[in-house]
Amino acid sequence: MADEQGLTxxxxxxxxxxxxxxxxxxxxxxxxxxxxxxxxPYGYGIWENMQRALDGMFKATGHQNxxxxxxIPMSFLERExxxxxxxxxxxxxxxxxxxxxxxxxxxxRPTSETIIYAMFAKWVQSYRDLPLLINQWANxxxxxxxxxxxxRTAEFLWQEGHTAHASEAEAEEETLRMLGVYREFMDDWMxxxxxxxxxxxxxxxxxxxxxxxxxxxxxxxxxxxxATSHNLGQNFARQFELKYQTVTGGEDYxxxxxxxxxxxxxxxxxxxxxxxxxxxVPPQLAPIQVVIVPIYRSEEExxxxxxxxxxxxxALRAQQVRVHVDARDTVKPGAKYFEWERKGVPLRLEIGPxxxxxGQVMAVRRRExxxxxxxxxxPMDAVATLVPQRLGEFQRALLEAARRRRxxxxxxxxxxxxxxxxxxxxxxxxxxxxxxGSAACEAKVKEETKATIRCLPFEEFRxxxxxxxxxxxxxxxxxxxxxxxxx
RNA sequence: CGGGGCGUAGCGCAGUCCGGUAGCGCGCCUGCUUUGGGAGCAGGAGGUCCUCGGUUCGAAUCCGAGCGCCCCGACCA
Numbered sequence: 260m261a262d263e264q265g266l267t268x269x270x271x272x273x274x275x276x277x278x279x280x281x282x283x284x285x286x287x288x289x290x291x292x293x294x295x296x297x298x299x300p301y302g303y304g305i306w307e308n309m310q311r312a313l314d315g316m317f318k319a320t321g322h323q324n325x326x327x328x329x330x331i332p333m334s335f336l337e338r339e340x341x342x343x344x345x346x347x348x349x350x351x352x353x354x355x356x357x358x359x360x361x362x363x364x365x366x367x368r369p370t371s372e373t374i375i376y377a378m379f380a381k382w383v384q385s386y387r388d389l390p391l392l393i394n395q396w397a398n399x400x401x402x403x404x405x406x407x408x409x410x411r412t413a414e415f416l417w418q419e420g421h422t423a424h425a426s427e428a429e430a431e432e433e434t435l436r437m438l439g440v441y442r443e444f445m446d447d448w449m450x451x452x453x454x455x456x457x458x459x460x461x462x463x464x465x466x467x468x469x470x471x472x473x474x475x476x477x478x479x480x481x482x483x484x485x486a487t488s489h490n491l492g493q494n495f496a497r498q499f500e501l502k503y504q505t506v507t508g509g510e511d512y513x514x515x516x517x518x519x520x521x522x523x524x525x526x527x528x529x530x531x532x533x534x535x536x537x538x539x540v541p542p543q544l545a546p547i548q549v550v551i552v553p554i555y556r557s558e559e560e561x562x563x564x565x566x567x568x569x570x571x572x573x574a575l576r577a578q579q580v581r582v583h584v585d586a587r588d589t590v591k592p593g594a595k596y597f598e599w600e601r602k603g604v605p606l607r608l609e610i611g612p613x614x615x616x617x618g619q620v621m622a623v624r625r626r627e628x629x630x631x632x633x634x635x636x637x638p639m640d641a642v643a644t645l646v647p648q649r650l651g652e653f654q655r656a657l658l659e660a661a662r663r664r665r666x667x668x669x670x671x672x673x674x675x676x677x678x679x680x681x682x683x684x685x686x687x688x689x690x691x692x693x694x695x696g697s698a699a700c701e702a703k704v705k706e707e708t709k710a711t712i713r714c715l716p717f718e719e720f721r722x723x724x725x726x727x728x729x730x731x732x733x734x735x736x737x738x739x740x741x742x743x744x745x746x
Numbered sequence: 747c748g749g750g751g752c753g754u755a756g757c758g759c760a761g762u763c764c765g766g767u768a769g770c771g772c773g774c775c776u777g778c779u780u781u782g783g784g785a786g787c788a789g790g791a792g793g794u795c796c797u798c799g800g801u802u803c804g805a806a807u808c809c810g811a812g813c814g815c816c817c818c819g820a821c822c823a
Contacts, residue, residue, distance in 0.1 A: 264772085264784060274817070289815080349822070370823090403822060404747070411822070472823095484823065521823050554782050561781095593783035611782055621782085709819095746823090 264597070268535045273479040280529055281408045284538040284602045294406040294413035298522065301602060302409075304546030305525055306416065310396065312448045312543070313418060313520065316440045322392040322420060327374050329398070330365040335373040338498040342372065345465020349401040351413075367400045372466065372495055372517055375421045380501040383423060383513060389503060390433070391423040391513075409526030410483075410746050417521035423501060423513040427492070430514035431469075434490040437518040438471045441486035449524065450541045450658035451475045451531045452665060453485055454689065454741055456714030461698060464517075468492035474713045474741065476665045477530040480687030482713045482743040485527050488518035526746075531661055532626075538603030539626050541657050542650040549575060549582040549646060550599045551620075554592050554611030561588075564610050567639075571608065571620060574643040580650070600625060605653050606646065608637075622649060628656035665689070671722045676730055679742070683710045689743050691716070693726030693736025700731035704742065712740045 266283065267275040281287050286302030298306065314324070330353065337343045346369045353365040368374070379391060400414045420437060424430040438455060445451045453473035463470035467489035475483045495501065496512035505511050532539035542548050551572055553564035568584045575582045583604075585595050592609070599607060609621040619636040622645075627633045631652060637645050668688035673679050682690055694700065694712065705711050715738045726736045 272817095278816085291814095293814080345822095399823090401822075405819090405821080415823075417823075487823070519823070523823055552782095556781060588781090591781050591783090591785060593781085593785085595784090597784050609782070613782075 266535060266537060266601075269478060269533075276533075276535070277526075277530060278408060280533050280538050280601075281526075286525065286529070286538070287408050289408075292413070294403060296408050296412050298416075301546060302525060305528065305540060305544055306522055308544045308546065309444075309448070309524055310418070313440075313444055314394075314396075316444060317394050317418075317420065320392075320436060320440060322394045322422075324395060325393050326395055326397070327368075327371050327378065329368055331368050331371070331374045333364045333366050335377060336366050338373065339466045339495055341494075342466035346370070346401075349403060351400050351402050368397070369399055369401045370517075370519075371395065371397070371399075371419055372421065372491070372515075373499070376423075376495040376499040376501050376515060379421075379423050379513070379515075380496075380499050383501060383503050385504045386425045386506055389423055389425045389513065390429065392420075392433075393422065394418055394420040407526070407746075409529070410523055412522075415522050417519050419517060419519040422516045423496070424516070425503065425505070425511075425513065427490075427514050430492070430516050431490050434469070434471060434488045434516045434518070437516070438473065438486070438488040441473050441488070441518070441520055444520075445473060445475065445485060446658060448541065448543045449528055449531070450543075450654060450661055451485065451527055452658060452662045454665075454714065454716055454720050456716040456720065456741065458487075458714060459698075459701060459712050459740075461701060462712065464489045466491065466494055467517075468494065472714055474689075474743075474745075475527055475531065476668060476689055476743075477527070477746070478533070478664070479530070480668050480743070482689065482741075482745040483523070483527045483530070484713070484745065485524060486518070486520040489516060491515040491517060532657055533603070534626060537601030539657070540603040540605060542605045542654045545603070545605055546581065547583045547599075547602075547604050548580055548650055549606045549608060550595075550604045551582065551584045551608045551610060552592050552595045552599075553584070553586065554609060556612075560612050563615060564612065567610050567615060567620075568608075571610065571639070571642055575646055578643050578647050580646060596623075606649060608642070608646075614639075622646070624649070624653060626653075626657075628653070628660055631656055672724070672726070673730065674726065674728060679704075679730055680708055683708045683742070683744065687744060689713070689741050691722050691726075691739055691741055692730040693728050694738050694740040695729035695732055695734040696737040697729075697732070697734075700729055703731055708744075710742045710744050713743050713745060714741055715739070716741050 266279045269276045285299045287296045287298050290297050350369050351367045396418045398416050403411050406412050422433050445453050453475045458470040469490045471488045472484050473486045475485045477483050493512040495515050501513045551568045553568045555561040555564045572582045572584050605625050607623045618639045622637050623634050671691045673690055673692045721739050726739050729736050
């Protein structure tokens with residue numbers, strides 16, 4: 260670290276900065292097991308808020324939670340060819356249990372399509388049993404060679420939605436609906452606005468017909484795939500005999516979708532809003548939205564300011580504000596400021612003798628954002644109404660700032676491959692360019708620049724004037740693609 | 747799995763080249779004074795120097811092997 264109290268500046272070493280923020284804000288810690296991490300209470304608090312929000316949205320769109328086992332028979336995974344090929348290198352396998360070698364090895368789920376659709380097959384007989392809309396919150400294991408806190412760990416927490424439908428159109432609608440849910444979550448809760456689009460064949464989920472994703476742009480201008488939604492077609496249904504009787508009495512395989520988002524989102528949050536002081540958590544997801552720091556000298560002042568702090572806290576809690584009073588007597592106010600800023604608490608209220616005299620509290624925002632004063636006094640008797648407003652403003656300003664940063668670092672109308680390379684190898688960012696649709700052109704760019712097609716963006720994200728030529732071969736452009744290096 | 751770096755007190759590090767029995771800052775504990783942006787003074791606790799083996803009268807230091815972690819690359823939510 261640059262010095263013992265500050266962090267390595269982002270501009271100097273983004274990667275080091277990221278690790279330091281995660282550790283120093285007490286989001287997570289390294290575990291004794293290589294590639295795994297311990298999510299600490301503060302980090303888990305953010306994840307719990309994410310879960311709560313997403314879970315509510317899943318329920319609102321008709322899904323129910325269930326839980327499927329961690330262990331999957333090896334033979335299940337092997338049934339879908341593309342699927343097993345995609346995951347084989349990274350699965351962990353249990354070969355021994357109960358002191359004996361198992362007859363059939365058990366895979367620790369890298370994802371649960373196989374076991375879930377095997378169960379769906381038992382539960383679905385008729386079109387009347389469809390759609391079946393299930394979600395599970397679970398841990399999964401993917402034995403990655405190279406890991407990073409939150410962004411890629413051997414074990415991670417996520418949710419995986421799995422649905423079965425009676426028609427391809429319905430499955431496609433569901434796939435896009437859930438992509439939209441993720442988008443709404445990222446906009447409204449995380450203030451991390453994604454670009455939506457379809458994945459290319461080489462980037463799609465192993466076993467899917469089509470994959471869609473939400474791609475967010477981090478502060479180092481690398482892309483983060485933040486959520487994916489897959490139309491699985493009938494691929495898994497065929498392998499697991501997930502059949503149903505149609506309205507007309509015939510028989511057909513069900514159409515499946517799956518969609519997921521993981522604790523990786525926490526890493527995205529850090530890399531979207533954090534600054535050189537530390538973490539910045541959007542109010543909607545902050546475990547602590549407001550921290551109150553009393554300031555005093557004498558014992559009498561201590562009693563008074565702490566009393567006022569408790570009163571303000573109670574008034575805010577009545578407004579559903581998550582508030583913490585830092586009443587520690589052994590730490591000076593300045594030290595508390597730094598600590599809570601490092602942890603990204605959106606709003607701090609300072610209450611000292613001078614404030615009490617004036618009947619006010621001093622409010623300080625975590626980050627300076629356009630149009631919003633960093634410090635302002637709030638009348639004591641209006642705190643309960645003003646603080647929720649300030650939190651809302653801060654949330655909106657974070658989204659606005661993130662959106663602006665994304666657009667400022669997006670490049671459109673790039674036609675020359677040399678120019679493309681200049682951007683990728685220089686500042687980086689989302690590069691919109693034409694693509695002929697050939698895997699060869701896609702692979703060439705990846706090999707030469709490490710940039711990949713993050714997605715083929717949906718209409719609303721596309722450039723008004725569609726590219727006509729493929730960035731790589733100069734042939735006719737079939738799509739506009741968003742390229743970038745990615746996490 | 748290749749390249750680089752690093753393993754010494756809870757954290758960050760010095761000491762290693764040139765062997766002589768372990769130190770600095772932060773943090774922690776006690777007391778007093780402090781408290782509006784990382785407090786001061788005094789006292790104190792805390793270390794199998796990653797592991798194993800070798801060389802030596804003597805190893806944190808030299809030699810060999812192994813393990814672990816971080817960063818960069820190939821593969822990936």
